[in-house]
Amino acid sequence: MQSHLPDGQTETEEADSKRFHSLKEFHPAGRGFWNDVSEADWNDWKWQLKHRITTLEKLQRFLPTLTPEEFEGTILANHKLALAITPYFFNLIEAGDENCPIRRQVVPRVEETYTAPWEMSDPCGEDSHSPVPGLVHRYPDRVLFLVTDRCAAYCRYCTRSRMVSNATGYDFHSDFDRQIEYVSRHPEIRDVLLSGGDPLLLNDDKLEFLLSRLRAIPHVEFLRLGTRIPIFLPQRVTPALCAMLRRYHPLFISIHSNHPRELTSEVRDALGRLADAGVPLGNQTVLLRHVNDDLVVMRALVQKLLMCRVKPYYIYQCDLISGSAHLRSSVRKGLEIMENMRGHTTGYAVPQYVIDAPGGGGKVPINPDYVLSRNKNRVIIRNFEGRIFEYPEAADGTPLTAPPREIAEPELV
């Protein structure tokens, strides 16, 4: 039985509160094994890329606590999705903790080689919606423009693991001329999302070449970049990059952060530079088992994102990508987290929980049930505290003057 503390909190609540406040603190990633590297090299994104951990030997040297599952997974990784971790991001791993949420995201495990019957190599059906190589046209007014198959580090649950890193021999080749030509021939396309792989792996000149050509198409209203580089490699967010990006507004960036420990002081500063360049920032999170399927972690993440000037945008239910079962949390858990966020914290901090419908159905919003019943005269709703209200409507759609009223539950039957 839990003992009660003087202020009425249980011990569990007190521990959760301490954990929450500690997760919300900003810390630098530190230098770890790279203490003797010069400041200039450490802050050089190309140095970071060149010194990534990409082999079993290097991983064992830096992470001597590798488990048998990780050891075996790393041997097999280069046939499925390559291993790559930047030195900066590696420093966020707690070597003594096998279940470290950062480690689980980037260190391969043998479970990645098990494929359940319902898992797929292309769960979002992108290949079947690709009119030209490197372009996915699945929604009516927007396209996904793939620029590369490489990333700064590889997420073990990646929905595009069939192509990124080229471990499976997918042999991705973008064809920028044909991709741009397709966009210019389709006036219904008003929104272009550059992704990959990670578009911020391109150097500034190459990226500017693409952005300027897309911006020159009159019907393209809106450009977006989807990138995890601010999290894996904040050194890439240089003042020169930010100065270039601000020439192509309206341009939004979606980052991808899954755990509040990823939001270091370096990441906060990098995101601040992007925000100062006028780039609206949103975050996409993948709900991952033993990484962030925990209300304390998720609340700390969304609140910390707002402190970094980033709007939490989506929480994705993990796609049915082959070999991801060990990282997949349940929809029940996702709904429980959403239930405890909506109304309990700032509305801006609450993302939309979605399932990308398996096989290419697009994003479907998943919400706790707030509408309890509805007929032609009224809607019965409940709020975040479980209180129930009636919202009256006229059957013919004309306005009513009666205010909503709280009703007692028996009336519902």
Ligand code: SF4
């Ligand atoms: S950064 Fe994005 S594309 Fe690259 S491995 Fe991670 S989820 Fe996949």
